[in-house]
Amino acid sequence: MNGETAWALYENRLRRVSAYIHDHLDEDLDMERLAEIACMSSYHWHRIYRAIYGETLAATVKRLRLHRAAGDIVRTDLTVGEIAKRSGYPNLQSFNRIFKSVYGMPPARYRREGSHKAFEPSPDGKTTPMFDxxxxxxxxxxxxxxxxxxxxxxxxxxxxxxxxxxxxxxxxxxxxxxxxxxxxxxxxxxxxxxxxxxxxxxxxxxxxxxxxxxxxxxxxxxxxxxxxxxxxxxxxxxxxxxxxxxxxxxxxxxxxxxxxxxxxxxxxxxxxxxxxxxxxxxx
Missing domain, CATH: 3.20.80.10 (Regulatory factor, effector binding domain)
Structure with missing residues (x-):
């Protein structure tokens, strides 16, 4: 197998694993299972993934779940507990702590005071100031x-x-x-x-x-x-x-x-x- 063929094979595996992660965020994304989808040993696959994307598989899963959780907090009426469970955190305290470590404030406060609020009218009904x-x-x-x-x-x-x-x-x-x-x-x-x-x-x-x-x-x-x-x-x-x-x-x-x-x-x-x-x- 020449270098070009090998990289083409890696590309297909990268795409397959990435698509699986995005489509199954609600599920338990075991690292061994992702290596199986890539049809490689866990030992080698995790290193190839990190070399290409610059982060570990576990970091990708965490980032994408929190990204979706932030969207749910801003755009839906789901409770924080429901969003935590959907994001793979059955323990609400763990979800609050991890969300705050990444987004700078707990999810309930983020819903009230996140940067999306900067574009909303003030409580007194006045329009927001013009942004640059x-x-x-x-x-x-x-x-x-x-x-x-x-x-x-x-x-x-x-x-x-x-x-x-x-x-x-x-x-x-x-x-x-x-x-x-x-x-x-x-x-x-x-x-x-x-x-x-x-x-x-x-x-x-x-x-x-x-x-x-x-x-x-x-x-x-x-x-x-x-x-x-x-x-x-x-x-x-x-x-x-x-x-x-x-x-x-x-x-x-x-x-x-x-x-x-x-x-x-x-x-x-x-x-x-x-x-x-x-x-x-x-x-």
Whole structure:
């Protein structure tokens, strides 16, 4: 088996394990079971996974479960106890402690005071102050991506497939920018029908073979909001952009897609330190 064939085999196994983790977060994700899905010994597989993704399998499972829990806290009426159990923590105290260690506050307080609250009207009915918006003119951007169907909160599944394929094929470059392109309004379209694509820049010379697709972002002027905090909070930023900033700006939106650029890596920084630029196209 030559090197190219070996990496192609690893790529398929990476994709298979990553998809299984995302699709079975409610279940007991035993590390030995994940190694079985990869069809490799636990001893070797965990090292290969960490070499590609920069974190252990256990760290991935913990991060994804807490990411989903944060989304449930912000967007649903589920009790903290129900969310804890759904996240694999039958002990509520353990869930509270681990959530606080990652998100900076216990889940009940996060529901009341998380960064998503910054985009909501104050209790006295006054509108929130205008957040800083940068107007930027950009050239068209050619991207390579992996499509995702379903909840935008789960686009990480496509990003892991993209990331794993780029690394396994020797195509990953430090200067690549990570970009998510979103085609539907999650307040109108059912979650299971939402369409998006996880992308990277610098793919103009990359052969378009599965799972890759090409995607182009239109050049022009964009209003850019820099969001700091968990990805689970960002839907509030979108609502604020449309309801508050756009009508007060006097600008009109262009019939083109919005996109997000992720300025740091959720594997490297806590959710409270994540930086995301949200691009709204302007006419």
């Amino acid at each position: 918006i940068t107007l930027r003119k950009i050239e068209p951007i050619e991207l390579i991506g992996v499509p995702h169907a379903g909840s935008y909160m789960q686009i990480g599944k496509a990003f892991e497939a993209l990331f794993g394929a780029l690394h396994a094929r020797g195509l990953a470059k430090p200067e690549m920018r990570m970009i998510g392109v979103y085609f539907d309004d999650p307040d109108i379209v059912p979650a299971e029908k939402l369409r998006s694509i996880a992308c990277a820049t610098g793919g103009s010379g990359v052969p378009i073979e599965p799972p890759f697709e090409r995607q182009t972002i239109d050049g022009g002027e964009y209003a850019v909001l820099r969001h700091k905090g968990p990805y689970a909070d960002m839907h509030k930023a979108y609502q604020w952009l449309y309801a508050e900033w756009l009508p007060k700006s006097g600008r009109q939106i262009k019939d083109s897609v919005m996109f997000e650029e992720y300025l740091n890596n959720p594997r490297d920084v806590p959710p409270t330190e994540l930086l995301t630029d949200i691009y709204m196209p302007l006419a």
